[in-house]
Amino acid sequence: MKRGIAVSLLVASVLLCSSWGFLGHRTIHQLAVYELPPSMRYFFHRNMNEVVKRSVRADQRRSEDKEEAPRHFIDLELYGDSAAWKMPRQWTAAVRKYGKDSLSNAGYLPYHIMAIKEKLTVAFRSGNKDSILFYAIDLGHYIADAHVPLHTTENYDGQLTNQKGLHSLWESTIPEIEIQQYDLRSRHKARYLKHPERVIWGTIRQSHKLLKGVFEEEKAATRSFTTTEKYRVQMRNGREYRTYTAAFAKAYSARLGNTINKQLIRSANLVADFWYTSWVDAGCPNLNKGLLTPQKKKEREELHAELEAFKKNRLIEKKLLIAKQGQDRED
Numbered sequence: 507m508k509r510g511i512a513v514s515l516l517v518a519s520v521l522l523c524s525s526w527g528f529l530g531h532r533t534i535h536q537l538a539v540y541e542l543p544p545s546m547r548y549f550f551h552r553n554m555n556e557v558v559k560r561s562v563r564a565d566q567r568r569s570e571d572k573e574e575a576p577r578h579f580i581d582l583e584l585y586g587d588s589a590a591w592k593m594p595r596q597w598t599a600a601v602r603k604y605g606k607d608s609l610s611n612a613g614y615l616p617y618h619i620m621a622i623k624e625k626l627t628v629a630f631r632s633g634n635k636d637s638i639l640f641y642a643i644d645l646g647h648y649i650a651d652a653h654v655p656l657h658t659t660e661n662y663d664g665q666l667t668n669q670k671g672l673h674s675l676w677e678s679t680i681p682e683i684e685i686q687q688y689d690l691r692s693r694h695k696a697r698y699l700k701h702p703e704r705v706i707w708g709t710i711r712q713s714h715k716l717l718k719g720v721f722e723e724e725k726a727a728t729r730s731f732t733t734t735e736k737y738r739v740q741m742r743n744g745r746e747y748r749t750y751t752a753a754f755a756k757a758y759s760a761r762l763g764n765t766i767n768k769q770l771i772r773s774a775n776l777v778a779d780f781w782y783t784s785w786v787d788a789g790c791p792n793l794n795k796g797l798l799t800p801q802k803k804k805e806r807e808e809l810h811a812e813l814e815a816f817k818k819n820r821l822i823e824k825k826l827l828i829a830k831q832g833q834d835r836e837d
Contacts, residue, residue: 525578525651527678529685530770531561532829534650535643537774538781540816541696546785549793551809552802553639557646558828560639564647576610577618577648579657582714584612590658590711595703597621615657616706619648623702623784630788638793645784646777652706653773658714661721669724675750676720680759680766683752688767690827691819694775696782709776716765723761727754 526534536558539550550557568574582589585604594600597617600609609617622645629637651657656664656673664672681688699705728736736754740747750758759766785791812826821827 525565525647525654525657525677526770526773527674527681528562529829530677530681531565531647531650532558533681533685533690533827534770534773534777535561535646536828537690537692537771537816538646538777540813541692541694541775541778542782543696545790546696546782546793547809548806550642550781551812552805553635554828556639557643560643561647561650564644573610576613576615578615578651579613579662580615580710581612581660581662582658582710583660590707590714593707595707612660613657615648615652616703616710619645619652619706619780620703622648623780626781626784627787630785630791633791642781642784645780649706649709649777649780650773652709653713653769653776655713655716655720655769658710659717664721664724667721669721671748671750672720672724675724675755675758676766679750679755680762681770683755684759684766685830686822688770689764689819690771690821691817692771692775694771694778696778698786699779699783702780702783705776705779709772713769716769719762719765724758727758727761730757 525531536554539547539554539557542550564574564578568578585593594603597614597620600614600617604612622641626638626641626645629641654677656662656676661667662673664670731754736751737748738751740749785793811824812821815821815824815826822830825831
């Protein structure tokens, strides 16, 4: 395994790149709720505002907790050749092989996902509403991160290939510009994962495989733009910051095709699967106590309308996508 990367550099890099952005994480969490079975869906929909609003909490926590950053990524190159296939699947075995310091330096996202999955199972078993929501929200965030190709590489922001800024372009800027054209529907229904650790490592491999296109298509798009057409300069607190123009973002997005859209939907599908698996592993506790009374008829009607819009890809048109609303819905 390659060594010598400073933790401060890695932490700084992640702090600069808010994974999926607010729009992406919030959309993923909302879609995942619709894919749950009724035995879980009513509970999560009743708490939808919290589920969606707090989906970015793990990113916000990085400025307060120095141990948070490496939970969001895994720089596979630093673990050696074919690491995504060869690394131990269990955290204890990984610690024995690499040591905690090396894992913190290069990131340990898939291991942390499994740790939070177990905490969510315990929370379901306890029946504590606050704990269930806390760990479900965090688990969803980390699973979404695993679907971002740039969360699987040392070249996380294109900084090693003269493509600095690529991280936020891929996972934040483009979705914010293009989401009106995205297909946000999915026929996926939450399924039980017999081997969730295998599934999450498969996700890491699939995301990492997309990196070639992430880098090459940016270079290809660049050939059609001058520097002033590709970038715009903004002043913030007396300092210049260079960001991509909307025109370049759209050109790059066109070259990527529906890659980002697909990764967003895959994220929502797997979040639903992990929530459901944790619930089943906890013994399928009843989450709907008090939620199916006549007084909740309006909520059930709202859920029905949202499900219909979800199935027909009309959430944005119907102004039901919370991340696109001017303010969060009232509790």
